[in-house]
Amino acid sequence: MSESAELRPVVAEGDAAADMAARVVENLGAAVHASPETLRLPLLCLLAEGHVLVEDVPGVGKTVLAKALARSLDLTFHRVQFTPDLLPADVTGVNVFDRQSGAFRFRPGPVFANIVLVDEINRASPKTQSALLEAMQEGQVTVDGATHMLVRPFLVVATQNPVEYEGTYPLPEAQLDRFAVRMTIGYPALGEEARMLAEQTTEPPLDHLEPVAQHEEVVAAIAAARSVHVEESLNRFVVALLRHTRASERLALGGSPRSGIALLRLAKARALVERRDFVVPEDVISLATPVLAHRLILAPEARATGVTVEEVVTEALEATPAPV
Template sequence: MSVSTHGDLGRGLDGLAQISSKILGAIESVIEGKPDVVRLALTVLLAEGHLLIEDVPGVGKTMLAKALAKSIDCSVRRVQFTPDLLPSDITGVSAYNQELREFEFKPGPVFANIVVGDEINRASPKTQSALLECMEERQVTVDGRTYPLDAPFMVIATQNPVEMEGTYPLPEAQRDRFTARIAMGYPEPAAELEMLDVHGGPSPLDRLQPVAQDGDVREMIEVVREVHVAPALRGYAIALVAATRNHPELRLGASPRATLQLVRAARAYAALDDREYVLPDDLQRLAVPVLAHRLLPTAEAQVQRRSPEQVVAELVERVPVPDHRR
């Protein structure tokens, strides 16, 4: 089934709701007991963003990334990041063709609709930076030539906490290109028990069949772009982001890119709720996953064990909510 965006937005939203429900159901057949995490992952896809999944080993980070990728019938490539991985291993390389007597570009794994980067912070910062251009500009430049990437394009990266052995912290510029960061968290006992039953046999990931096409996703993204954001709510998003730049416990606040991605994510979140307009609640729910990973706390805040997530949550409570109905 394909979403039709010809006509009014309501018809487009109906199609989006049907297909997104199928995608969510497919992912949740693999990831038990994490509906909020799964919904946020789909929100990032429809917001034309990239997702960073950070948590301790063994809680299903890679499984979530694979389930989202497999639920959509599109090109998917997986990159296992290791300390010896080179930038050309990701972007591709120009190799000399003896028969043609000229250099020929061999595309790397980044030339896919969904790129799953497993344990991204185990590679060196130089290799991590190979993703910067393609994540922001949807293109790759190799040896002076630029190659466009097909839409939809999404990087889903997993990483272990920085305290884990053999990890490199992601540079600020890299983190800023991820629309949202989520943590899987440990499953509830009931979900873990169900997981033991389900995963006792063949992996549910092997049974997962695509429920949408890449064309469906492109059309869903077009619907999301038309979701209305009132001027007052645009000002509210700017106020939330600006508050991080003046906070005494933060030495680096969120960038203008963060404001743009917060509004894009809010549009997608509203569309998944079958709404043609964004509410303040959408911005408030997304503020922590969209903003917190971009912030750097001061040394004093670190000593006091104050996390960026706590700071953003307090700012959401403090920044006045506008009357968006005017």
């Protein structure tokens, strides 16, 4: 980074956002037993105006994480259980006839909330899955030709089980590309799991979780993340990284331009909570795998040899010189 960037003072909004992030991560840790880096990822996604796909085995706290994030930030929360018989109108809302007024009135669906948990997203039909596309990309839904804006901030936290495929509809590449991040929670350490069993069989911490931030603080932090400075050399670093994935013989599909936008937005949010008003290469490098891996498709030959997309991302990072 240039000397002027290193000497740029951290603005007051950035300090407030960093303080808020520290409080939220600590609060999440009371309900979900995972590393601080894992708990910080959905918050970064919210600040970057992205969406999160949590792919993990059942029972590790995916639903609790989404609920705890909403309660910590005092945001509205809705949960939708995706099933094969769910219809798009069950997600977006529907026009109903009002006898008193003699006209149709829009009844908002569960997508009208600050944080929307879509549980087992791959269990609904592709038609219902696609009902989320407009909401996730444009922050709005269109019903019977009328457009309805969603509340802000807006975060979709979708979950899916990576080891069960019977009765599921895998997400198409276009929808996977709408998720800024794919993350896992994983099993807790031995001591943490024992403590979790004691907590959940007496007084679950989620029941007593209190807000540690307000809506206005979240909105201010999102605005502050947008204003974080990114040098041109880092823009070119991200583009070089994406082009390396597109040229890789191990991949049938490389990173899209949308993935580069998501990577830089997440990097700006990370810089903010690290009390910087500029992005450094480590911000990009640390987020490359959760942002890029789920968007890449392995070539058949690479899949047959046991190569993973995470290994390909690591290879791309090692082969792409970071700016200094």
